[in-house]
Amino acid sequence: MSRPVLLVTGGSRGIGAAICIMAAQRGYDVAVNFQNSAEAADAVVAACEAAGARAVALQGDMAVEADIVRVFGEAQAQLGPLSHVVSNAGVTGKASPLAQADAAVIRACIDINVTGAILVAREAARALSANSAAADKALVTISSAAATLGSPGEYVWYAASKGAVDTLTIGLAKELAPAGIRVNAVAPGITETDIHALSTGEPGRVARIAPLVPLQRAATPEEIAESVLFLLSEASAYTTGVILRVAGGR
Ligand code: NAP
Helix, strand or coil, rough: CCCCCEEEEECCCCHHHHHHHHHHHHCCEEEEECCCHHHHHHHHHHHHCCCCCCCCCCCCCCHHHHHHHHHHHHHHHHHHCCCCCCCCCCCCCCCHHHHHCHHHHHHHHHHHHHHHHHHHHHHHHHHHHHHCCCCCEEEECCCCCCCHCCCCCCHHHHHHHHHHHHHHHHHHHHHHHHHHHEEEEEEECCCCCCCHHHCCCCEEEEHHHHCCCCCCCECCCCHHHHHHHHHCHHCCCCCCCCCCEEECCC
């Protein structure tokens, strides 16, 4: 039996990298998209291959339509028809109250988190619809607990972008269900990745927020990946249109 083929956007670091490696360990072949971190993407590919998977690293900016279309094409040319996609690439932009935020920061966030995520979902709909051989087909989007918390004083534009991801997920799940394609979201709470230092600009953010979480700590990327793998797998065959909150009770 052929292995399922998964494309993960933003698979070079953080949550995306954990998803790629866990998927490879569970029998998927994996296309690892990255934007800037070529070395990190190569390391993820090596880890996937060590787990027995075929894996490729594919550069592309998931805010740019031509890159998104090209990456989907290259993934399928190298690994075969896609059966699963995780739309994970995202940024927050430098934290500030909205009154102090630059339009450029807001636009960059919306470009990748909303327009990019919708275009990735469109390409996923096209690719998965065209794959008549796969037994189970699924798209998982990565939202955030911010979509309902609102992220006051930090990045309300980012929270709003993830609200859009939730709505995209609910609508596309209904649109694609008759074609046998499931669409679900995972909404992580605060998770130990570089996003806080590199995108948000607050290296100490995890330590500051962790005591506010009912479980009293941040998630590991692997704890988020577990829920993504569940929603990709046939273990969730009757689940679609769900936003699975993985936020330690927050
Ligand atoms: P991260 O550690 O900063 O990693 C971001 C990943 O996305 C990197 O692989 C990066 O690739 C890639 N990326 C960023 N912009 C891209 C673009 N335009 N095109 C292609 N790839 C791009 O982030 P993370 O914490 O793992 O976050 C992953 C997802 O989870 C995001 O959607 C984020 O909003 C969401 N999330 C995170 C948290 C958290 O606390 N960490 C909580 C809730 C939701 P390069 O390094 O190659 O540029």
